[in-house]
Amino acid sequence: MLLENLNHLSVFKALYFNGPISCPEISKITGSSIPNVAKSLTELIKTGIVEEKGFAFSKGGRKPLIYALDPDQFYIISVATDQFITKIGLVNLNNDFIGEVESFEFNLSDKTATAANLVNKIKRFIARLTIDKVKICAIGVTIPGFVDTEKGISKSFFKEEYGRLRDYITESTGYPTFLDNDSSAIALAELKFGFGREIKEMMVLNVGWGIGLGMVVKGEIFRGFSGFAGEFSHIPLFKNDKICNCGKRGCLETEVSLILIKQQAEKAIAQGETTTIKPDKKGSVDISSVMTEAAKGDALAIKLISNAGYHIGRALAVLIHIMNPETIVLSGKGSEAGKLWFAPIQQALNELCIPVLLNDSNLVLSNLGVNAQLVGGAALVIEHIDQVILKKSNSNS
Structure with missing residues (x-):
């Protein structure tokens, strides 16, 4: 198989993660010379793995050819x-x-x-x-x-x-x-197809049934010594004596998760609180409906997300002081609530972060969607x- 050639392999990866792009752009990404890249492209085109896609826009001079992978090769x-x-x-x-x-x-x-x-x-x-x-x-x-x-x-x-x-x-x-x-x-997806294309110091928050974390340091996924870095949910943030799934007490996850928001919504509805969130016949609430109604202005839904967001912000303050990220990306299923997370998270960060560190960290919403x-x-x-x-x-x- 042609991809056994390391030059071909690096060109293939560059096209998958960045294409369609030109030969000089591939050379810049891979660190391989333009003649070597051109040779790889020629051989990959012969096998059908790579296709020419026309000429790139140019303000002057010769327009470079654009290359892309044949999407149906495998x-x-x-x-x-x-x-x-x-x-x-x-x-x-x-x-x-x-x-x-x-x-x-x-x-x-x-x-x-x-x-x-x-x-x-x-x-x-x-x-x-x-x-x-x-x-x-x-x-x-x-x-x-x-x-x-x-x-x-x-x-x-x-x-x-x-x-x-x-x-x-x-x-x-x-x-x-x-x-x-x-x-x-999710952090790898963000690194290759999202904000990571421009930003190399980034924390990617997976707001889901738990609160996960993927870390990008110097343009690579950071895993720590044993490979288990990023257990954000298990920061011991609370003195609530609640036992976490990990067996410890007071973890972030004991107060913040989509599971808890769902349970809190169900309890509030059962107690007669006014809301546009509609449970099913058994009283169960779809977490997506909570986020949808929050976006429409439902007071209960907004309150639940705001409370969770504030606690996430408290934990992020710890992360910012340790890692000094350029950008924090909100992703995962919880990103369906969009920028409703921003105000409560930012409130906690403003209260708890040293300004010189906070001013260098941006909070953004992933654009990769629910299939990240x-x-x-x-x-x-x-x-x-x-x-x-x-x-x-x-x-x-």
Whole structure:
């Protein structure tokens, strides 16, 4: 396979994460000379992996040719699991989703949430695809909790059943699989396709059923010594004596999460508080409806998000003093509430942060949408495409 050539591989990655772009731009991204890049492009065009896309705009002089990957040369399966819902999508080399993203309930705390059941869902998704299955190059799986990306192990879920989750999925599906933490995957998506294209010191907040954190330091995902850096939810911020899921008391997650906002909304409605949030017949509230009604001005919904936002701001103040990030990006499911988070978070930051540090940190809303984790799962595969090639070469030898 041509991508076994390291120059070709670096060009391929540059086109996936930045294309369509010109030869000089690829040279700048990869650090390879223009003649070497041009040679790689010529050979990749011959195989159909790369296409010429016309000329770039130029204010003067010769217009450079623009190059892009052929989006249908091969595909990636991305699996994004949170505590309750799993999504599976097929991604092409344009980073576009092909067909509909499948979504299903998969409660990680339930006994039925086994690795075998997850694999069955993945295999059924693949079986329904109309594309040539040979063109599926790999699977990117992202899940909450402690994930050892090097060994492919989840230390929070599936750990007793099959040991190395990554290897089990690989063996069961026949496709190379890569495993990462959900918040790290969202940070990777932001690094490659969002604000990270311009900003290299960035904290990406995954506001979800818990509050996750992906850290970008010097343009790379920062994982810490053991690979588990970013456990933002478990900052011991409160003296509330509440036991967290981690077993400790007073963690941020004991006071702030979409689960708690949902529960608080249900309790308020049950007590007769006036609101436009509509529960179902069992009194259960859809968290998306809370955020939707907050955007419409519902007082209860705004209060719940504001309270949570203030506590997030308190925790972010600690983070700013330690890491001094240029930008903090709000992402995850909670980003559906949009800029409603900004005022309460900023209030806490103004109260608690040293101004010289706070003035250098911007708070922004991700523009990647609710499928950021899926995008990150696909990016995870491309980041490790050399391993995919190696495994395929070994299997063919």
